[in-house]
Each structure stands twice: as C-alpha cells, then as structure tokens.
Amino acid sequence: QVQLVESGGGLVQTGGSLRLSCAASGRTFRGYTMGWFRQAPGKERVFIAAIRWTGTSTYYADSVKGRFTISRDNAKNTVYLQMNSLKPEDTAVYYCATSSSAAYSSPTYYNYWGQGTQVTVSS
Numbered sequence: 001q002v003q004l005v006e007s008g009g010g011l012v013q014t015g016g017s018l019r020l021s022c023a024a025s026g027r028t029f030r031g032y033t034m035g036w037f038r039q040a041p042g043k044e045r046v047f048i049a050a051i052r053w054t055g056t057s058t059y060y061a062d063s064v065k066g067r068f069t070i071s072r073d074n075a076k077n078t079v080y081l082q083m084n085s086l087k088p089e090d091t092a093v094y095y096c097a098t099s100s101s102a103a104y105s106s107p108t109y110y111n112y113w114g115q116g117t118q119v120t121v122s123s
Contacts, residue, residue, distance in 0.1 A: 002026040002112045006096050009117030012086055020081040022096030022114055033099040034072055034079040038092035050104035059104055086121045093118050
C-alpha cells in the first residue's frame with residue numbers, strides 16, 4: 001500500500017520559516033515527480049512546487065518563487081519543502097503527491113497523495 005506522510009507543519013509568525021517533509025513508502029517511486037500543493041479554506045488545491053526524480057529540475061508557483069525550495073532525498077524516499085519569509089497568505093493545508101506524468105502543475109496529474117499538514121502564518 002502506497003503511503004505519503006507529511007510532517008513539519010505548524011504555527012509561525014510572518015517572516016518565519018518552516019520545513020515540511022514528505023516520506024513515501026509502499027513502492028518504489030523511481031522516475032516519479034514529487035509535488036507540493038496547498039489548499040486554503042474554501043479554495044481549490046493549488047500547485048506550489050515540483051521536483052523531478054533526478055532532482056535537477058524544479059518548478060515553482062510564482063507566489064512562492066524565491067521563498068520556497070523543494071528538494072528530495074531518493075535514498076530516503078523523502079521530499080522536502082523549505083519555506084522562508086512566510087506570509088499570512090501562505091496559510092493552508094499542504095499536501096505532497098507523486099506523479100508519473102511529465103506534467104506537474106495540476107492535481108489531476110498526481111497519483112498518490114498524503115493526508116496534508118497544516119501551516120498557519122500569523123500576522
């Protein structure tokens with residue numbers, strides 16, 4: 001059974017940092033793209049960042065570019081999201097997911113999802 005487990009969320013003040021982790025288990029994800037999405041209350045789930053299997057290609061939403069960094073450790077089947085300079089508008093539930101598709105920016109391209117971790121940024 002495939003399982004993705006996010007961790008690292010919490011409450012932080014504006015300008016603070018958090019590092020999210022997503023540990024994958026249950027199968028090999030060799031060749032898979034890993035992505036992060038977020039969903040605020042009453043809003044759709046939106047793309048934040050993605051990273052290819054090799055780690056050499058990364059992609060970011062404009063809203064987080066320059067503040068967030070995605071990385072992965074394939075030996076540990078883990079993907080990370082370092083979030084700096086956090087803003088209240090970053091408040092959301094953050095989800096990691098895996099994709100076997102070349103496309104990465106839509107939730108429809110992703111096969112497996114974690115349960116999400118809450119990030120709250122206070123002003």
